[in-house]
Amino acid sequence: MHDDVPRKSQRATRKGRERRDKILEVAAEVFREHGFEATSMSQIAALAGGSKGTLYNYFPSKEDLLLATLVKGAQEFAEQVLIELDGEGDLRTELRRFLPPMLRKLYSKETAQLLRVVVSVGGNSDIGRRFFNMLDDQIWDNVTRFLARQSERGVLRKLDPKLMCDHLHCLCDGEVIILLMGAMDPWDEARVQSETDHIIDMFMRVYLIDNA
Structure with a gap:
C-alpha cells in the first residue's frame, strides 16, 4: 500500500x-x-x-504567464538552432552548419509574432531583456567561443571574439525589423541559403586572415 x-x-x-x-x-x-x-x-x-x-x-499574473511563455519560446528557439561548433573545423563549413537553421527560425512567421509581443511589453518590464539574455547565453556564447578558437589557430584576426560575434549576430539580424513591420514575407529556403552565403562572405572578408 x-x-x-x-x-x-x-x-x-x-x-x-x-x-x-x-x-x-x-x-x-x-x-x-x-x-x-x-x-x-x-x-x-x-x-x-x-x-x-x-x-x-x-x-x-498575466505578466508571469507571458514571461514563462517567452522563456519556453527562447528555449525552443535555442534547441532548434544550437549547434556545437567545432573550433578545430573549417570556418566556412562550420558557419554553413550554424547559419541556415538560425536564419530559418529567426525569419519565420512564428518568431516574428513572438518578437512583436516582446517589443510591445519591453518599455514596461524587463521581460524583453531576460528573453534576449537567454538567447545570448545559450546560442551566441557558443559562437563567441568558436570564433575565439578560430582566432587562436590563426584563421581569424586577433580581435575581440565577442566583437566578432556581435558583428555576425548583426549580420543575421539585419532584416528582422523589416519582418516585424510586416514589410517582408518570412524567408523561404532559397532566401535562407542565399543569405547564408552572403553573411559568410561578408564576415570572412572582414575577419579572415589573408593566408588562412
Whole structure:
C-alpha cells in the first residue's frame, strides 16, 4: 500500500507538468495572434480547457504567464538552432552548419509574432531583456567561443571574439525589423541559403586572415 503513495505523487507531478505545458502552448498561440494587451487570462483558461482559478494556480499574473511563455519560446528557439561548433573545423563549413537553421527560425512567421509581443511589453518590464539574455547565453556564447578558437589557430584576426560575434549576430539580424513591420514575407529556403552565403562572405572578408 505504501508503494502506491510515490506512484500517485509521480502521476500528479506528471499531470501537473502536462497541464502547465498545455497552458503555455495555448498562451503562446493567443499572445502571438492577439498581442499582450488584447489577451485575457479568461480567454487562455477557456482555450486550455480549465478554469481561471486553475490558471492562476500556475501563473499568478498575466505578466508571469507571458514571461514563462517567452522563456519556453527562447528555449525552443535555442534547441532548434544550437549547434556545437567545432573550433578545430573549417570556418566556412562550420558557419554553413550554424547559419541556415538560425536564419530559418529567426525569419519565420512564428518568431516574428513572438518578437512583436516582446517589443510591445519591453518599455514596461524587463521581460524583453531576460528573453534576449537567454538567447545570448545559450546560442551566441557558443559562437563567441568558436570564433575565439578560430582566432587562436590563426584563421581569424586577433580581435575581440565577442566583437566578432556581435558583428555576425548583426549580420543575421539585419532584416528582422523589416519582418516585424510586416514589410517582408518570412524567408523561404532559397532566401535562407542565399543569405547564408552572403553573411559568410561578408564576415570572412572582414575577419579572415589573408593566408588562412
